Amino acid sequence: MTPVNLKSLAEELNMSIATVSRALRDSHEVSEATKQRVRALAAARHYEPNAYASSLRRNISKTIGVVIPKVANHFFALAINGIEEAARQAGYHVLIYLTHDDYAREVSIVQHLKGGRVDGLLMSVASGTEDFAHIKSLREANIPIVFFDRVCAEVATAKVTTNDYESGYQATEHLIQAGCKHIAHLLISNNLSIGQFRLQGYLDALTAHGRPADPDLILHGVMDNQQNVGLIRELLQRRPDIDGVFASVERLAISTYHVCNELGRRIPEDIKVIGFSNLEAAALLDPPLSTITQPAYDIGREAAKILLRAVEKKKAVLPSQSVVLESTLFARQSTAG
């Protein structure tokens, strides 16, 4: 029942704590013979070094934080998967925090993390975040940060995203080529650059094909899904000429399906639908949903790798690089000509 730590091991071996510590860290300063003895006893006693003592002394936590809006979303779940993989390989631990897209909560989380609990931070900003002082203050605390997906333009650091503009362009073009004349764009209204890029891709694709961009066809959704269903219903009823819908986020595509079911609009005959989505079951929907799918796992993994490189080099502030991983358009029944 006595605690097993360096002290107890040292006593049992009749050597100093320092030697035991060095032996376990495989220092060249200790003879092979003693290393063997130390390792043998450590194994026998199931010694595990105290992470906090080590962290305190070395000022290194071997932990990264992940701050995301939500986890019950296949994109973020996959991203975490990638992050965990990269972290594990590098011997790092992963702390997870959910903001639920709440600015106050995001600030509170980031604030707490400045206590040195993490060596670095991965973040996808909350949609409501407009002030970035809390993020900038991480720099004073020497905590590097890497954004992924929902990046923050105001903060200069490494960012990993997908090609949102091109994807928005492609999705729109895909609908045009499928024969759509009046294409609506559904997005979540906020100040996230990611939505702006997709919107711009949509607008430019329309222009490139000689279509006038109609502001009336751009629907700004809200946080509440039930409310979005109402908004979409109202739009489709007000504008019966709409024959194509490009949803900027998955749940708006799903809501569109619900509204179409409700209104008796057939997909794809009456309205074609495409949306950004990482839904596994997209191919099994009725009808199978055409998607632009982000490489979520790779985005998480790449972001983590970049962060970990910076952490290992003790680079608190990263060069303002931007890594772009390409999304893939899967054409399925919902946009069939």
Add this chain to the structure above:
Amino acid sequence: MTPVNLKSLAEELNMSIATVSRALRDSHEVSEATKQRVRALAAARHYEPNAYASSLRRNISKTIGVVIPKVANHFFALAINGIEEAARQAGYHVLIYLTHDDYAREVSIVQHLKGGRVDGLLMSVASGTEDFAHIKSLREANIPIVFFDRVCAEVATAKVTTNDYESGYQATEHLIQAGCKHIAHLLISNNLSIGQFRLQGYLDALTAHGRPADPDLILHGVMDNQQNVGLIRELLQRRPDIDGVFASVERLAISTYHVCNELGRRIPEDIKVIGFSNLEAAALLDPPLSTITQPAYDIGREAAKILLRAVEKKKAVLPSQSVVLESTLFARQSTAG
């Protein structure tokens, strides 16, 4: 650029470190006047206590670990959501580890966690885990553990599950009432009690309705989905009399959909399908999938709450209670009469 810690605050305020510490922890041993001064400066300097020093000294990490097979699965994602919520409310942090259903990885993770990095552990065991020595050894390290969903019968501690037996019974009965004569049961073959309960529910429901249980109709799936598709195809071809499928896990239901599409079997006309699933889009599948849906969020939240209560009371070993939260059967098109 000088570090802001208790020492620097104390110097600036001309008082001892002890007083500053006590003031910040709102101790009754310090006057209101000095508390004010301390708090003011701490706020001005953006002081954040060093988590590791505190943890080392108090032997409390304010952190819980979550060890699960995967995160890219709506059930676990929702569970994490509930866990994070409970943890946040109690002021705890959440470390996450993925086993990918790999026994060796699970052992390695648990081993490392004995270093005191976490105050308690939430776990859903890997499907390949047969030996539980690594889990039992947590007891020596005074780390309480709570199982959720995939519990471990060999270890006496608190467990949070859903009513797997009753749900299996209900699902089977649902198919019987829908008119199915030959009901297959698909499960993942492993030693998890959870699958055994569902299977037993299936068997008992058949018996209760005077149907002989046919071992040939029980398909033991494997880890690889592609392989499962082959197995299911083989089963449905060998036994064309099968008119109902009860899938123990989501991906087997999905694979069944794929096979039925491929073989031209109509759902629900030729074969009715029901499965355990937390798929959000179940209602949008073609056809909408009848599901038994687990209260994933609540399971996670409840498990975390139980664990946190134990942690706060420094109860390293929890009473062997079992909390059962009920699943809900959603009857949809895939089992329509």
Add this chain to the structure above:
DNA sequence: TTTATTTACGTAAACGTTTGCAGCAAATCG
């Protein structure tokens, strides 16, 4: 007044680890 009690603060020892420095043999070199 003296003697308890309370209030408010400081001193210093932990917590377990890492690491600069020193010591002290034995080995090598000039």
Add this chain to the structure above:
DNA sequence: CGATTTGCTGCAAACGTTTACGTAAATAAA
């Protein structure tokens, strides 16, 4: 043979907090 190097080990001081204990002053009780 003395001087220097090399190889191994121990001493002790950190890292930033928390907290048992001590103490001085102020207040209350006698």
